[in-house]
Amino acid sequence: MPQQVPRLIAVFALIGAGVVVARTYLVPETFGEVGHYRAAAVDSIVRHEKKFAGHQECALCHTEVAERRLQGNHRGVRCEVCHGPAAVHVAAPLDVKPAAPRERGLCPLCHAYNPTRPTGFPQIDPVAHNPLTPCISCHDPHHPEPPVTPEACSACHGTIARQKAVSPHATLGCTTCHESPEAHKTSPRTNRPGKPAERTFCGACHAEDAPGPSHIPRVDVATHGLPYVCWQCHYPHFPEAP
Ligand code: HEC
Ligand code: HEC
Numbered sequence: 001m002p003q004q005v006p007r008l009i010a011v012f013a014l015i016g017a018g019v020v021v022a023r024t025y026l027v028p029e030t031f032g033e034v035g036h037y038r039a040a041a042v043d044s045i046v047r048h049e050k051k052f053a054g055h056q057e058c059a060l061c062h063t064e065v066a067e068r069r070l071q072g073n074h075r076g077v078r079c080e081v082c083h084g085p086a087a088v089h090v091a092a093p094l095d096v097k098p099a100a101p102r103e104r105g106l107c108p109l110c111h112a113y114n115p116t117r118p119t120g121f122p123q124i125d126p127v128a129h130n131p132l133t134p135c136i137s138c139h140d141p142h143h144p145e146p147p148v149t150p151e152a153c154s155a156c157h158g159t160i161a162r163q164k165a166v167s168p169h170a171t172l173g174c175t176t177c178h179e180s181p182e183a184h185k186t187s188p189r190t191n192r193p194g195k196p197a198e199r200t201f202c203g204a205c206h207a208e209d210a211p212g213p214s215h216i217p218r219v220d221v222a223t224h225g226l227p228y229v230c231w232q233c234h235y236p237h238f239p240e241a242p
């Protein structure tokens, strides 16, 4: 018998013994009872202290606030998002009171400008938007609304407005290209403004025979960039000639 065979047998025997020892002493007792994990883990997780009560609980006592919230713009923002986990408060309402975030810090977590947020999500610049005054002195946190109808498109479309302001299209008003019903400013999602649909729309200023000052660059609209619409190559709020 070659020398290495008993050595190999010894190595495998050691590994086998190791596995047996590990299975006997290291695998938790309830492992495998209900699947490939420790069954007792379920009990220890269930025993964790409950921290959130859920908004239905709050409505039992704070009926008025709860109903008001459901009618307003914060209907999708649950109570404990702002007030923090409040199960302890539900158990002993008079002894423990949840925090009410009255400072300016909370609201910008969701409402500060962030270009990755969806178009039209209400966003403000927390440094420039009525600084030094708490948000709740002008907006009811349970039923928030802009206290006045915004004058400018930039109140809600700040990112687009700021891009356009430093672009070659800076002098063009938003309504030059978007016919916007007045009701869009109060119910924006149900009253949509128009958007340019045809290449000829841009051609009104950029075609070779278009009227207007000579500093506006011209292209042959009949051939330039065909077959695509202009804004597939030029971002209309910051057009560039690549
Ligand atoms: C069993 C009734 C009850 C339930 C359920 C309950 N609360 Fe209260 N809550 C109270 C009472 C009572 C007060 C104290 C009112 C007072 O001091 O005027 C209070 C006060 C508050 C306050 C005021 C704190 C402040 O600084 O003024 C907040 C905020 C609050 N509750 C939030 C919640 C939230 C969020 C929930 C749900 C997770 C909830 N409550 C569930 C009874 C309840
Ligand atoms: C967007 C954040 C936000 C949400 C969501 C919210 N709250 Fe509040 N809540 C506040 C702030 C901020 C105050 C302090 C208002 C003040 O002092 O005028 C407050 C105050 C309160 C108060 C005490 C004073 C009052 O206005 O009656 C209660 C009670 C309360 N909230 C309960 C609730 C309940 C119940 C819910 C869910 C139905 C809820 N809140 C959802 C931010 C929020």
Ligand code: HEC
Residues within 6 Å of the ligand: 073, 074, 076, 077, 081, 082, 106, 107, 108, 109, 110, 111, 120, 121, 122, 135, 136, 139, 140, 141, 144, 145, 146
């Ligand atoms: C967890 C995220 C979140 C927090 C925190 C939050 N909001 Fe909101 N807010 C929303 C959502 C979601 C809407 C509804 C947006 C929509 O309809 O597109 C909204 C809508 C609003 C609107 C309505 C704007 C409009 O033109 O319709 C105002 C004003 C507002 N919130 C103010 C506040 C204030 C003030 C606070 C702090 C007390 C606050 N929000 C905290 C998520 C939040």
Ligand code: HEC
Residues within 6 Å of the ligand: 104, 107, 108, 111, 120, 121, 122, 123, 124, 126, 129, 130, 133, 134, 135, 136, 137, 138, 139, 145, 146, 147, 148, 149, 150, 151, 155, 156, 157
């Ligand atoms: C002095 C009053 C005042 C204060 C304080 C204030 N706002 Fe406003 N807010 C307004 C007015 C007025 C508008 C209407 C739009 C405009 O003209 O800018 C508005 C509009 C908004 C909008 C709606 C923009 C949109 O897309 O519809 C949001 C969101 C908002 N505010 C959040 C906040 C937050 C968050 C704070 C605190 C950091 C705050 N506001 C503080 C007066 C105020």
Ligand code: HEC
Residues within 6 Å of the ligand: 118, 119, 120, 121, 150, 152, 153, 154, 155, 156, 157, 174, 175, 178, 180, 184, 185, 186, 188, 189, 192, 193, 194, 195
């Ligand atoms: C009160 C806030 C608010 C004001 C003020 C506002 N908008 Fe909007 N706008 C929105 C919201 C919200 C949407 C919908 C975004 C979505 O659902 O994707 C939107 C969508 C749009 C769209 C896209 C429509 C589509 O079908 O894709 C255009 C274009 C637009 N707005 C232009 C304007 C112009 C121009 C003005 C100024 C005259 C203006 N908006 C003022 C909130 C506002």
Ligand code: HEC
Residues within 6 Å of the ligand: 119, 153, 154, 157, 160, 161, 164, 169, 172, 173, 174, 175, 176, 177, 178, 195, 196, 231, 236, 237
């Ligand atoms: C030169 C014409 C032009 C001007 C000026 C213009 N837009 Fe647009 N806008 C367009 C075109 C074209 C589209 C369609 C782009 C697409 O479908 O990809 C568009 C799309 C949009 C959209 C929806 C898509 C998006 O980018 O979120 C919004 C919102 C919008 N514009 C708002 C505005 C606002 C607010 C202003 C003023 C600050 C403005 N636009 C100025 C031409 C213009």
Ligand code: HEC
Residues within 6 Å of the ligand: 168, 169, 171, 172, 176, 196, 201, 202, 203, 204, 205, 206, 215, 216, 217, 230, 231, 234, 235, 236, 239, 240, 241
């Ligand atoms: C109301 C007239 C008008 C309309 C409509 C218009 N533009 Fe313009 N455009 C201008 C003006 C003014 C300039 C800036 C000329 C200058 O640089 O002096 C410009 C500049 C440009 C430039 C050149 C940018 C550069 O880097 O030099 C492009 C590209 C452009 N626009 C594309 C478009 C597209 C795409 C549309 C349609 C969505 C459009 N324009 C609609 C007036 C218009």
Ligand code: HEC
Residues within 6 Å of the ligand: 199, 200, 202, 203, 206, 217, 218, 219, 221, 224, 225, 226, 227, 228, 229, 230, 231, 232, 233, 234, 240, 241, 242
């Ligand atoms: C397939 C992409 C594409 C499309 C679609 C397109 N363009 Fe262009 N555009 C370009 C490129 C690339 C340039 C820069 C090179 C050149 O001048 O041809 C340019 C240049 C321009 C210029 C500047 C010309 C100058 O002399 O500075 C204007 C204005 C312009 N385009 C307007 C338009 C208009 C209006 C439309 C729609 C009718 C349109 N473009 C469609 C790609 C495109």
